[in-house]
Amino acid sequence: MPRRHDPERRQRIIDAAIRVVGRKGIAGLSHRSVAAEADVPLGSTTYHFTTLDDLMVAALRQANEGFAQVVAAHPALSDPEADLPAELARVLGEWLGGDRTGVELEYELYLAALRRPALRPVAAEWAEGVGALLAARTDPTTARALVAVLDGICLQVLLTDTPYDEEYAREVLTRLLSAPGTRDGRGPGSHPPAAAG
Amino acid sequence: MPRRHDPERRQRIIDAAIRVVGRKGIAGLSHRSVAAEADVPLGSTTYHFTTLDDLMVAALRQANEGFAQVVAAHPALSDPEADLPAELARVLGEWLGGDRTGVELEYELYLAALRRPALRPVAAEWAEGVGALLAARTDPTTARALVAVLDGICLQVLLTDTPYDEEYAREVLTRLLSAPGTRDGRGPGSHPPAAAG
DNA sequence: ATCCCATGTGTACGAGCGTACATAACGGGG
DNA sequence: CCCCGTTATGTACGCTCGTACACATGGGAT
Structure with a gap:
């Protein structure tokens, strides 16, 4: 009970929120459910995060960092000598x-x-971050396209219960990258990052 | 009040559910909100759709038909002479x-x-339907890739508030289709439709 | 040492929810 | 015509929710 002066309270609430979403989905996310998961009183979650959107923004930002770590764990993605499509498909x-x-x-x-505009900047940050990472290996336009097709493939797997086909992903990614002039960073990307700032 | 014996009650409830989701999102979907929108008593929505999942399945199926109509309104998509990437980007x-x-x-x-397994078959039907439509112009593997990238592009536009760039979409789609042997229906598609059945 | 405010705690209220159920009307099959 | 199952209706229960608020507490600034 003597949990007074808990300097990491806020962080523990975010962690709890992520666990709750993982187990019950966003639909199961509430100030109360998070409070129970974090083992703090209700008033504590409402104090640190007035609205659930605030909490989701913090959770999404943290989850994104998690993905960034997965990518960072594969240095081959940055190796100019590596087979980018194959590496991407593998990751x-x-x-x-x-x-x-x-x-x-x-x-x-x-x-x-x-549906939640508050989350859009964070989602944009993520897409931008992955795009920037890939842009180092190609050009910005191609990088954006890679992110899009990565997203699309994940979506099909997750939404339709289709098993992931790594060979298929590699093939699609290869096609996007094999267009003339896309490997040296000066591809047909005549289009700016399109409000990437 | 004398709404007894309403043979189209069920359909009107589905229409109302679609309007509710459109206005307030899935989070705002409830037996009560739909009943109010359809101007029927609460018991009527619970009678025709025991769970909200049932209602969502019916709504998604109907919404999918709506998209199919948009596609059908562009016969150029089936015209072997037309520029498929340009047409797709335009639609x-x-x-x-x-x-x-x-x-x-x-x-x-x-x-x-x-997060709702009940919806997955319907989502799969949609992806399969669009895929089959495009497969007539290429091969199944390429068609799946087109659906994926279409999904990915939409996602980026909707999730990050980035304006849609038709020229960019056309370019990406072109790359996917310009791989050798993909225009005659016998491309490198060595992979089956991957549980498309 | 004292004060003050950021932080933490407990409780209550009103609203909306899914669900259950008793009852009423309708209309096709006997 | 009557009967009975499908369809329609109204109401109530128990639950969870966001929100608000009054009160406790402890540590850093003075």
Whole structure:
């Protein structure tokens, strides 16, 4: 009970929120459910996060960092000598092959931006971050396209219960990258990052 | 009040549910809100749709038909002489350019399949349907890839408040289709439709 | 040492929810 | 015509929710 002066209270609430979303989905997220999961009183969650949107923003931001770590764990993605499509397909397979809970969690928070404008900047940050990472290997336009097709493939796997086909992903990614002039950073990308700032 | 014996009650409830989702999102969908929108008593919605999942399945199925009509309104998509990437990019632009409410509605119901297994077969039907439509112009594997990238592009537009760039979409689609041997229906598609049945 | 405010706690209220159920009307099959 | 199952209706129960608020507490600034 003597939990007075808990300097990491806020962080523990975010962690609890992520666990709640992972287990029960956003629909099961409430000040009360998070309070119970974090083992803090109700007033504590409402104090640190006035609205649930605030809480979701913090949770999504943290979940995004989690994905960034997965990418960072594969330095081959930055190696100019490596086979980029194959590496991307492999990383995606690893991520999707992990526990479905974590994948669903990140995607659910990400997709929630559709109806919650507060989440859109965070979702944009993520897309921008992955795009910037890939842009180092190609050009900005191609990088954006890669992010889009990665998203699309994940969506099909998650939404239609189709098993992930790494070979298929590699093939599609290869096609996007094999267009003339896309490997040296000066591809046909005549289009700016389109409000990427 | 004398609404007894209303043979189209069920259909009117589905229509009302779609309007509710369009206006307030899935989070605002309840037996009560739909009943109010359809101007029927609460007991009527619970009678025709025991669970909200039942109602969402019916709504998503109907929304999907709506999209199919948009596609059907562009016979050029089936014309072997037409520029498929350009046509696809144009149709997508028209769809995204319409009232955001309708687009959000369809996507929200579609994405809801992530956490609601009951919706997944319907989502799969949609992807399969669009895929089959495109497969007539290429091969099954390429068609699946087109659906994926279409989904990904929509997602980026809707989730990050980025304006739709038709030229960019056309370019990406072109790359996917310009791979050798993909225009005659016998492309590198060494992979089956991957549980498309 | 004292004060003050950010932080933490407990409780209550009103609203909306799914669900259950008793009852009423309708209309096709006997 | 009557009967009976499908359809329609109204109401109530128990639950969870966001919100508000009064009160406790402890540590950093003075």
